[in-house]
Amino acid sequence: MNSLVCIxxxxxTETRIKIAADGKSIDExxxxxxxxxxxxxxxxxxxxxxxxxxxxxxxxLTVGPERAKxxxxxxxxxxxxxAIWVDATxxxxxxxxxxxxxxxxxxxxxxxxxxWFGQKGVGYDESLVGPMFAELMDLxxxxxxxxxxxxEGKITAHREIEGAHExxxxxxxxxxxxxxxxxxxxYASLKGIMAAKKKPIAEKKLAxxxxxxxxxxxxxxxxxxxxxxxxxxxxxxxxxxxxxAAGKELARLLREEAKVI
Amino acid sequence: xxxxVFIEQRDGKIRKASLEALSLARKLGxxxxxxxxxxxxxxxxxxxxxxxxxxxxxxxxxxxxxxxxTKGYVGALEAATKKESPDAVLIAATAMGKxxxxxxxxxxxxxxxxxxxxxxVEGDRLVAWRPVYSGKARAEVDCGAAKLQIATTRPNVFPAxxxxxxxxxxxEPLELGDVAPRAKVVRVxxxxxxxxxxxxxDIIVSGGRGIKGPENWPIVRDLQQALxxxxxxxxxxxxxxxxxxxxxxxxxxxxxxxxxxxxxGISGAIQHLAGMSTSKVIVAINKDAEAPIFKIANYGVVxxxxxxxxxxxxxxRAAKAE
Numbered sequence: 150m151n152s153l154v155c156i157x158x159x160x161x162t163e164t165r166i167k168i169a170a171d172g173k174s175i176d177e178x179x180x181x182x183x184x185x186x187x188x189x190x191x192x193x194x195x196x197x198x199x200x201x202x203x204x205x206x207x208x209x210l211t212v213g214p215e216r217a218k219x220x221x222x223x224x225x226x227x228x229x230x231x232a233i234w235v236d237a238t239x240x241x242x243x244x245x246x247x248x249x250x251x252x253x254x255x256x257x258x259x260x261x262x263x264x265w266f267g268q269k270g271v272g273y274d275e276s277l278v279g280p281m282f283a284e285l286m287d288l289x290x291x292x293x294x295x296x297x298x299x300x301e302g303k304i305t306a307h308r309e310i311e312g313a314h315e316x317x318x319x320x321x322x323x324x325x326x327x328x329x330x331x332x333x334x335x336y337a338s339l340k341g342i343m344a345a346k347k348k349p350i351a352e353k354k355l356a357x358x359x360x361x362x363x364x365x366x367x368x369x370x371x372x373x374x375x376x377x378x379x380x381x382x383x384x385x386x387x388x389x390x391x392x393x394a395a396g397k398e399l400a401r402l403l404r405e406e407a408k409v410i
Numbered sequence: 411x412x413x414x415v416f417i418e419q420r421d422g423k424i425r426k427a428s429l430e431a432l433s434l435a436r437k438l439g440x441x442x443x444x445x446x447x448x449x450x451x452x453x454x455x456x457x458x459x460x461x462x463x464x465x466x467x468x469x470x471x472x473x474x475x476x477x478x479x480t481k482g483y484v485g486a487l488e489a490a491t492k493k494e495s496p497d498a499v500l501i502a503a504t505a506m507g508k509x510x511x512x513x514x515x516x517x518x519x520x521x522x523x524x525x526x527x528x529x530x531v532e533g534d535r536l537v538a539w540r541p542v543y544s545g546k547a548r549a550e551v552d553c554g555a556a557k558l559q560i561a562t563t564r565p566n567v568f569p570a571x572x573x574x575x576x577x578x579x580x581x582e583p584l585e586l587g588d589v590a591p592r593a594k595v596v597r598v599x600x601x602x603x604x605x606x607x608x609x610x611x612d613i614i615v616s617g618g619r620g621i622k623g624p625e626n627w628p629i630v631r632d633l634q635q636a637l638x639x640x641x642x643x644x645x646x647x648x649x650x651x652x653x654x655x656x657x658x659x660x661x662x663x664x665x666x667x668x669x670x671x672x673x674x675g676i677s678g679a680i681q682h683l684a685g686m687s688t689s690k691v692i693v694a695i696n697k698d699a700e701a702p703i704f705k706i707a708n709y710g711v712v713x714x715x716x717x718x719x720x721x722x723x724x725x726x727r728a729a730k731a732e
Contacts, residue, residue: 162681166547173549245521245524249516271544271661274525274542277511277512278512279512280512280516281513281521284513285516289592307599310504311610316596316598367555369519370553371552371554373537376547376548376550377548381706381708384705384709385708385710386709389695389713392713395722399693399725401725403670407708409613410613
């Protein structure tokens, strides 16, 4: 069984965000980049399926500038077999549909049973690309997967919804988006890191794929402005030495001043 | 501007987040909006939508729609779109809405303004503010020149405004073709507890490493119950296995915007702040006066949370009993 894992290479979740001079993107100096955490669950599950079935391949795919190749190498070090890089140098912004379209174009010609995504790419936090990709590929999808059973030609997936799980039966091939809880991702071993250097990364150019959204004039969603969130008011401190008085005062403030209880 | 709003129901109950989206559509459109309501036995629910701004409700009431399926529910939205030809579609950014919106958008060759916290109309364009980098920044976004504009609205942010005396909506049944899905929900399993989920709670009480161990959850739970809140948690305690990840608030957990967020023993790592800094009122109880959580809290107490939380819970109960 073959898996394709589509990853996003994003600013580290611990990174402080600074606004760039253009006022609508982030200042990338000093930003540390990581494979989006949800994509790690996706990759891990693809590797486990391969190991459990004793065969098949795991291919990782991303669209982005040169640095995105580092993300692909990290995935190869963890055990993926090969990778595809869609070189988007010169295209600083691609909306969700454009991203899905570029990934779909790059995935064409491959033969995959599982097409994995993280449930969202941290940063843009849209949760759009996976299901959009499924629509463009005319495949079924199950989003927010936290548990998966693989049977012959089909799967049973548990998907997280508010306060419950939906248990979904789905034919293969299918697009799946991984949610935290699905598994515990492994770290790359030293041997894996060495082996990754020899694994192939195929390169495609975004400009050579048919992705109209790569032209800003065709963007289906655009960022007009980027701001830091408005500053919050200064914290009103309640003395904590007398717990009973502190508890009462907190309740009073929430009721009379903030009017939220 | 003509709005169509996707209405979500579960077990015959309309979701509040959908009423919020519907009220917003009425406000932005300056009059009644159209709505689409898929499900089984839902026709009787359609009338209630008038109060919240529905002029027409397209109802897809079928046995096969008893449980959610991407194909069936997106199909219903699609059928309503054909009849209504809207300029804009609003969908609550719930688990279901996040599943429907991208498939529907891609089918129409557009994208979506996802999880918006503010929405306005400029000429014939929707313009939104949405949190990015998990609330560490916010972006003003629009749909470019796209003909169909789609936005998903974050639950708990926009008011659901019912107006008494609103006229009853016109209810129009939808004919759907084959809705047999390739991905079929066969059953829904409730989580071990029938708790309110943090993503749709009005009040959240969260515990972090400061509670010292899972054996101390009852102390936090007591406050949670006094406030009728949902229980949240920091990544540290989820990763330590003290509680299930569905409670996790933060950049790799749920991103929430409740009216009141009470952080108990949470220092406020940037990871966590990213998930809850858009809360309206934040209370922090922590023994460390230097904890970053106090930088974003409205009210703070430095002290022993094992003594303060029970007293706070008691005072909340007393205040509510007044």
